Structures are given as C-alpha cells and as structure tokens.
Amino acid sequence: MEFIIDNEWFYKAISDVNKAVSLKTPFPILSGIKVIAYNDSLVLIGSNSDIVIEKVIPLTVDGVKVLEVHKTGSVVIPAKHLSEIIKKLPAKVHVRVNEKQVVTIQSEEIVTKIFGFNSEQYPKLPLIDETNYAKIPCTELIEIIKQTAFAVSKSESRPVLTGVNISFKDHYLSFAATDSHRLALRELVLESSINGSFIVPSASLNELTKLIHNDNGEIRIYVTSSYMAFKTSSFTLFSRLIEGNYPNITGLLPKNAKTTIILDTAQLLTGIDRACLFASEWKNNNVQLEIVDGKKIKISSNSSNIGEIEETQNIKMINGETDLTISLDGSYLINALKAIKEEEIRLSFGDTMRPVLIEPINNPSYIHLISPVRSY
C-alpha cells in the first residue's frame, strides 16, 4: 500500500473515525484505525462494541487534489499514535506499508515508522440493504436528536430506557426518550421505505451529531437486524441496537388540564436556571412554581443551610384554575426549555402529582412531559 495525502484532510478523517476507537479495548487491533487504499479513494474505519465509523476520502475535494494512490492495499495503524503524528506534520504525507506491516510516514525531512497490524484480522462491517432507507436533511436530524436524546435514562437498570426509541410508520418518524420521570417526543414526516420500531443508544446519536456537524446535505438511515446505519456522502456511522421492548408512551400523555399558562421561553429558562442555585441541596433539584394574583408566576427555591431565591415573571395568558403550587426538578425543566427554539411555551397542569405538559407555541411536533416532585 502506498499513497500521498494532504495532511489536513488526513488528520480530519482520522479525528472523525477516532471517535469510535477505544484505547481500553482488550483487542489491540481495535485500538487501531483500518486504512484501505483503493484506486479512487482512501477509506478509514474505527470501531468499538457500540459503533463503527467509516470515512471516505476521494481523490479530489472541490476540484482540489487531496489524494494520490500509488498502490492499493490495507493495514491497521494504532489510532493514538497515528493521530498525534499526522497532527504535527507540516505538509502532505507519503505513506508506505511493507510486507511486515511497518508503516513509514514521511513529510518533508521527517520520517516516522509505526508498527501496524495485518488488516485481515479486523472485524468486517455490517452489511446493509441499500434499497430500504429513510432520507432526512442532516440539520433536521441534529435538531431531533438534540430535542430528545438528553431525556434518556442514565441508569442501566432498564437498558431499553438508555436508548432513543426511533419508530418508522409509513411516512412518519418519531423519536421518543424517557427516564420514567420525564419524556421528550418529537415527530416528523419524511421520505422512507422503512417500517418498525428500534432503540438506539443515545451515545451513538450524540456521536452522530458531532460527525454531521456542519454538513448541509442529506443523510440516509438504514436498518439491519442488529444495527442502524446513518450514511452521508462522506461517512457512515453504524450503531448497535438495544434489544427489548420500549414502553408504550401514548398512554402517558395527559388528556385534561386544570390550568394552562403561556410563558416566554427564554425568560423562564433564565429564571429556572437562577432558582437551581439553591435547589442542588435537594435530591431532585426542587424548584417551586406558584401562580400569584392570577397573573404572575413565582419561581423559588430554598436551602435551609445556605439561603433562598425567588423571582416573579409575567404570565402571557392563563386558562382554568388560578390556584396552583407545584415542585419540579429544575434541571429537567432546563433541559426541556433548552430544546425548544420557539419564543413562547404552553405549560399544562393537571392534579398536583400529574405530569406537567410543555409544548412550544405554534409547533405541534414536539412535546415534553415532566413529573412533579414532592416538596417535603
């Protein structure tokens, strides 16, 4: 194998696949990046037990030549050292591999040798059915992930809750996440030939958002028996699926509200953020909401050891009963409010111990539920 490549493009691709490479793996070969030189491209693969990232570098990018392949072939190179070296090389790099898997990397007057691994021992990629897929703009996928993935359970006691439930039904896609105290649900219409319900680890989706980053193109979603694959023109990310049945969430959505109020999203967020300063003494970051004078909301928290904080904000519109006091987990409320980009939100309250429904005004595609906490 022999090729000459632009050092910055090479480093960028190494950094991307490196996100899937773990240094703690018991299999030394998995701490490496598989590099495959084809006549028309260079492919880099990094993987761990949860995700596989495949990155493709073509011969030219935007008309500029970035790669020249002299001899096809493949090798696995220790990821940490490859990444550190390429980062510090000043100009384009010349990579050669001999029959003993010794990788020679030269850039100007600098010559480096790294001991590689035989690529035959590297695990094969999952196979995908190229004909069955859903298609969505990258920017929209990032938004959906950011609106839901934070709500998954951090505890491993119910593994299905650590993932996001991604369901395809005809042309509808929904993302749902819950840790059993709160729920985030986002729906949308898209072009798809997939049907079914899958659970994807939230960590995989978070890595996906970093990989997509500034990509303005489209992404295709494929499903295999044990993987979901996300593919753009420059990379593919394969994520393991979580096995098991996701709980039925439609029954959780409250039907009748005793009180609904409309508030300014950004103002409520800064108010809750401030109230959380004293809420951290409580196990559930207790923040109290109370309707006062039928037209204002008082946000407060207190700690017997440290002090207390309170502020009042105007309610933009109120319907139903005006007698309301409730305690919520402030950090949950902050998560939910940060996921909403609309200027105003509607909060709907049922009985004191029923979940609060949070909806952005003029956007029926996203809803959020938070269960109250006891304030004593």
Added chain:
Amino acid sequence: MEFIIDNEWFYKAISDVNKAVSLKTPFPILSGIKVIAYNDSLVLIGSNSDIVIEKVIPLTVDGVKVLEVHKTGSVVIPAKHLSEIIKKLPAKVHVRVNEKQVVTIQSEEIVTKIFGFNSEQYPKLPLIDETNYAKIPCTELIEIIKQTAFAVSKSESRPVLTGVNISFKDHYLSFAATDSHRLALRELVLESSINGSFIVPSASLNELTKLIHNDNGEIRIYVTSSYMAFKTSSFTLFSRLIEGNYPNITGLLPKNAKTTIILDTAQLLTGIDRACLFASEWKNNNVQLEIVDGKKIKISSNSSNIGEIEETQNIKMINGETDLTISLDGSYLINALKAIKEEEIRLSFGDTMRPVLIEPINNPSYIHLISPVRSY
C-alpha cells in the same frame, strides 16, 4: 452594611478573590469572601493557607459610577454561592446585611438571601512596611515568572525546590528555579530598596500572573517576615514564603564548552515536540540529538513497541568539536524553548554527562540548564 454595585464589576472582583478561596478548608469562614463597604470603596478578600488576595472597587471607574455605598460595614459571604448568584443576575445589585448576618441581594424582580458569617472571625491581613519596596512593570513581571516558575520541583521531598528563589541585591533582581535536573535563571535591573533572598511558592506566582493579566501598570513588591506582597492599583496578593536555604546555583553554571551550536528556536521546538511522540515510553522522555556531517542536527526518538521518528535540521553556526550524540528529556527542552521569545538560541555542550546550556541569542538576562539523561 448596604451598597448598590454594577453586577459585572462585582462579579469580576468576586472571581479574582475567589482564586484564593478553597472549598476544602476545615474552617467554614475561609470558604467565604470578606466584603467590606467603606465610604469610598468596596474591598473583597479571599484567602487560603498559601495566599491572600485583596481587591478594591472604587466608586467610579474611568468616570463611570459603579458603586454607591449607603451604609458602611462588613460581612463574610460563602464564596461559591455568591459567585454563582452574581454571575446570573441581569442588572446592578442591591446588597443589604442585617444584624443576623443575613445578606439580601436584589436585582430587578429577583430577591436572594444568603446566610453570611460575622466578619470579626475572619483572619487579619499581614501588615506591610509601605516604605520598602521594589517596583516593576506588570508585563515584565509576568514574563519573568513564565520564564522560571515551570522549572520548580513537582516533588515535595525538598520543599525549598518547589518555590522560585527571588533575590534582591542593590538594584538587581533574580528569579531562579530548579528541580535539580534543570535550572532556569532570569536577572534584571529595577528600582528597589529591598535586599535579601526569598523563596516563593510557584503556585502563588502562577495565580499572580492570572490576576495581573492585561494590566499595563506597575506592581510593587513588599516583603514581611513570612509574606511577599504584590500590589497594583486594583489588588494586593500576599504569598506565604517557603522557609529554608535555597541551594547555591552559581557553581552549577558550566565554564567551558566543547561544542556550541546556534539553531532556530521555533524550528527546534516543533522538532522536539514531534520527537516526544515516541519518547513518552521512556521515564525521561528521551530524545536524541546528534550532529551529522558537521552541519546538521538529527533529532530522533524510538520506542521498541510502537515505532520511531527522526528528522534533520540545519545548524546555523557551529564551534568546537563536531562529534556529538546526547540524550535529553524532551519535555524539559520544550519547556525551556517555549520560555524563549528570541528567534535563535545557542546550545553549549560539555562532556556527555555535563548539563547543556541554553541561551537566547542577544539576550544575556536568561539562561537555562538541562542535565542529559542516559539513553540505555
């Protein structure tokens, strides 16, 4: 005590004194900031066992009113909560303290109460003799600290070596630091009426550089029996002195060199930095330097498990013997080269196990010594 203050100025001052406040102190009052309202200024004090930082906020800054004192007095406020609250308040803050040390902080519609401490229990500041001091521009002091403080010992086995030896003799000031494997020495002439040799913890000096930051003014240095104080128009930092005798370093400076070479500082730094990639397997980050063909220097390192790296750079000038191979700790060399802003440096080599002398060209005020390491 009662005052109204610009929230941004207050937060900045709190952040500055907070650098001296430890959350882990066994004395609760020391986890607080002492706030003193005078008729013409607000003074904030934070301290731990090593340093005390005192910050003064005047009534006006650059003609703009930032402070209004309604009632003089003092209180100690828990630093962590004070800092978090002030950071999140939207506008100027109104602070009041009642006779039970309850501090009420109000900004617009937001009201916070924090339980404070009686300031009588807070330790007194060290007294300084205002007539005896040395004076130096802030920017110069920062440079001197950055050129020396990194070379102190990280081990507590010889406490005096964990500090920087600051010596005043007539109008000469010197900063010296060594961990017994390398030495950094910087000298300068200044206006001073202090004589004597003192050892200041490097951590105190590093805090000082952060406090000075962008200050273009002058700083005065005072000495008491157990403290060195650094005073500008806006703050005073008191640092504890380390007791003991600093080793005599003048005997360490090598007299005769077998070989001296002149190199490009930045180029050598990047070369050593790259060579360190493989040097980390060695206890001492071994990097080899070798003169080849009498006019080039080869920089290399290798690891039996991972690989090797080498590069050659041009020597700008060489004097003496041209037969030289030596191993140095690459991380020490990086530290030394980063402290030199001149474009060229002179390296002087004696016998294989004698320290290497590093001097910037055209600047006799700074020298650096590094002992070689064994390469087997």
